[in-house]
Amino acid sequence: xxxxxxxxxxxxxxxxxxLDRAVRLIAAGFFVWPLxxxxxxxxxxxxxxxxxxxxxxxxxxxxxxxxxxVAGKADEWSRLEQVPQYATEELQTxxxxxxxxxxxxxxxxxxxxxxxxxxxxxxVKIEFVALRFDGGARRFRSRTQEYTFRRE
Amino acid sequence: xxxxxxxxxxxxxxxxxxxxxxxxxxxxxxxxxxxxIGAVALMMLWSFPETPNHWYLLGASIVxxxxxxxxxxxxxGRYTFLLRALGASVVFGSGAQKVMYGCYDHxxxxxxxxxxxxxxxxxxxxxxxxxxxxxxxxxxTPSVVVGGPFEIRSFWPLLASRVTVTLELLLPVLMRGGxxxxxxxxxxxxxxxxxxxxxxxxxxxxAMTCILSLFFAPRTQRRxxxxxxxASITLGLVRLSRDAANVLVN
Numbered sequence: 113x114x115x116x117x118x119x120x121x122x123x124x125x126x127x128x129x130x131l132d133r134a135v136r137l138i139a140a141g142f143f144v145w146p147l148x149x150x151x152x153x154x155x156x157x158x159x160x161x162x163x164x165x166x167x168x169x170x171x172x173x174x175x176x177x178x179x180x181x182v183a184g185k186a187d188e189w190s191r192l193e194q195v196p197q198y199a200t201e202e203l204q205t206x207x208x209x210x211x212x213x214x215x216x217x218x219x220x221x222x223x224x225x226x227x228x229x230x231x232x233x234x235x236v237k238i239e240f241v242a243l244r245f246d247g248g249a250r251r252f253r254s255r256t257q258e259y260t261f262r263r264e
Numbered sequence: 265x266x267x268x269x270x271x272x273x274x275x276x277x278x279x280x281x282x283x284x285x286x287x288x289x290x291x292x293x294x295x296x297x298x299x300x301i302g303a304v305a306l307m308m309l310w311s312f313p314e315t316p317n318h319w320y321l322l323g324a325s326i327v328x329x330x331x332x333x334x335x336x337x338x339x340x341g342r343y344t345f346l347l348r349a350l351g352a353s354v355v356f357g358s359g360a361q362k363v364m365y366g367c368y369d370h371x372x373x374x375x376x377x378x379x380x381x382x383x384x385x386x387x388x389x390x391x392x393x394x395x396x397x398x399x400x401x402x403x404x405t406p407s408v409v410v411g412g413p414f415e416i417r418s419f420w421p422l423l424a425s426r427v428t429v430t431l432e433l434l435l436p437v438l439m440r441g442g443x444x445x446x447x448x449x450x451x452x453x454x455x456x457x458x459x460x461x462x463x464x465x466x467x468x469x470x471a472m473t474c475i476l477s478l479f480f481a482p483r484t485q486r487r488x489x490x491x492x493x494x495a496s497i498t499l500g501l502v503r504l505s506r507d508a509a510n511v512l513v514n
Contacts, residue, residue, distance in 0.1 A: 135342045139349035146357035150364045160365070162313060164320030166357035169463065171365035172376045212313035245376065247366025251412025 157242050157255060158214030175243040175252075176211050178203075182226065183235040192226075199225050210240070215257060223261035235262040297330035318468040324350055325475060344478055351475035352436040355452050359432025371416025371425040379404040379414060384464055391421040431455055439479055449479040470496060 128136075149165025152158065159174060160167040180192040195203050202222050210217045223236040239258045246253040304323045308315055328346050367373035377385040378392050379400040389397065396418055403411050416422045431451070438448035453476050460469035470492050477488040 131342065135346060139346055139353075142349050142353035143356060145353070146360050147364070150361060160361070161317070162315070164315075164317050165361065166317065166354050167361035167365065168317055168358075168465075169373065169459075170358065170361035171367045172373060209313060245365070245367060245372070245414075247369075247372060249412070250370065250372050250375075250415050252410075 153214070156214040156216060157244070157257075158216065159212050162212050171247070172245045172252075174211070174245075176207060177241040177243070178207065179239040179241070180226075181237040181239075182230075182233045183237070184232055185234055187234065189237060196226070196229065198229055214242075219259055220261065223259070227261065227263050233263070235260060237261075300326055301330045316467075318465070318471050321350075321354065321468070321471050321475070325471070347475055348439075348478050351472065351478065352439050354472065354475075355432055355439075355456065356436040359429050362429045362432065368425045368429045370413075371422045372414050374421055374425055375400055375414035375416050376404070378416075384462075387462055388421060388424070391424070392416060392418045428459075445479060446481075449476055452476065466495075466499060 146165050146167070149163060149167065150160070153160045153163075153165065153167070157174070160171055161173055180195065181189045182192050183189050199222060202225050206217070206219055206222050210219075219238045223238060226236050227233055237258065237260045239256060242255045242257075243252045244255060245251075304319075304326045308319055308323055311319065325347060328343050328350065332343050362368045362373075367376075374385070374388055374392075378389045378397055381389070381401065392400070396416070400414070403414065416425065435448045435452040435455075438444040439452065453473060456472050456476075457469045460466065460472070473488055473492050477485040477492075480488065
């Protein structure tokens with residue numbers, strides 16, 4: 113007879129609604145997110161402890177170093193041992209944001225500030241050294257990224 | 265900047281209080297949920313990108329609690345399922361991240377913490393033999409880390425390191441259902457709270473207790489929530505009195 117279970121043992125199954133599917137997708141997303149977070153953090157060098165990836169205590173917080181060099185009219189590079197007073201706040205803000213968000217954040221504003229305040233500077237080179245822990249080697253490895261900005 | 269922060273915090277606090285008031289009144293529930301979600305969004309925007317992870321956890325939970333009220337939905341089952349999934353994913357995600365970064369198999373993470381003599385890891389550091397501690401400390405100062413390898417050889421800390429990852433991966437699977445659900449959740453909760461309290465991440469421990477309480481029977485859940493409420497008020501009062509004392513001294 114149509115509509116009647118022959119064995120009588122099977123439960124009637126309900127087709128999942130669109131909302132049910134969305135709920136399952138969101139739940140699956142919660143479990144996939146740490147993997148996405150790991151891949152993004154490794155490729156963009158952002159802080160694994162941030163942005164809700166639950167990687168606190170999974171690896172040491174990366175350490176960040178910065179080297180700034182400026183070039184004059186002769187295009188000779190000299191290292192800037194100390195950042196001028198007018199740029200210290202921008203440098204601090206930038207370093208904090210860079211540590212959190214990695215290579216998403218570029219030092220353009222810092223370079224522009226240096227170029228705008230000193231007419232003798234024709235170009236600014238900013239180099240970052242990020243020390244990230246390499247679990248396989250059991251030691252810290254440095255990753256360097258360099259940016260060069262020239263006066264237009 | 266300071267004034268801006270105070271204004272945002274004041275606005276978020278006002279919205280949170282208003283959301284609680286409206287939440288208690290049935291016709292105002294949608295407004296209450298909206299204000300609660302708005303307050304969390306404001307606080308997260310304000311703190312980005314330095315937002316602590318427990319805020320993401322609280323933010324997601326408040327959205328999941330508020331969303332059915334915003335939609336006037338009476339289907340609490342789906343949202344409970346999602347909140348449980350969120351709680352289990354945090355435990356599982358922590359374990360998965362530890363495997364992916366590879367800092368627990370030979371106690372690498374703990375070795376770095378012992379080497380840099382970080383105060384909050386003092387109890388774990390005490391488990392490492394004195395000779396090994398000295399050896400590790402020669403590899404680093406609090407600000408400079410050189411050489412390696414950073415690894416632990418002492419038995420107990422190495423075991424603790426490996427057991428941490430195993431439990432974080434295994435317990436969420438057992439929490440899915442069946443007769444192991446309650447003991448597995450109890451174990452996950454006890455383990456998480458102990459680690460977070462040792463690491464002084466109390467807010468995270470309290471938020472996770474609220475979420476994981478959904479895996480227990482209603483009576484146990486009510487007791488856990490009562491405990492979280494008492495702990496939150498006590499900690500809030502301690503912090504307030506400490507701040508007030510600082511203001512008076514300065």
